[in-house]
Amino acid sequence: MGLYGWPHCILIVKFNIEDVDYFVCNVYTPVSGKEKEQLSFLENLKRELLPLQDCNLLMGGDWNVVLNPELDKKGGKSECRNFKYRDNLVNLLEDFDLSDCWRLYHPLKKRYTWCQH
Secondary structure, eight states: OEEOOTTSEEEEEEEEETTEEEEEEEEEOOOTTOHHHHHHHHHHHHHHHGGGTTSEEEEEEEOOSOSOHHHHOOBSOSSOOOHHHHHHHHHHHHHTTOOOHHHHHOTTOOOOSOOBO
């Protein structure tokens, strides 16, 4: 299960623990500045995830977007240019009842996996 097409990938793995199915989805999305590709990627991802809407789903990967510029960004350009992609990603997370687990446990903390000085 999953879509492969470098440089943008969706990988979905199913496993079973004690007769309960779990799905792990890893993504690598198009980089910022390529909004048309990002939006198309989200549409493909949503199509892949629809059969899993009521399943145990864990997602991760590189979304190439900043959900909250005040908390999730340091350095680089101050403006956030991919509002439509970010908004569509937030809608997808809501549609599948997914959340940012880091933000749930650290609602105001500033930490980064990448920064530009």
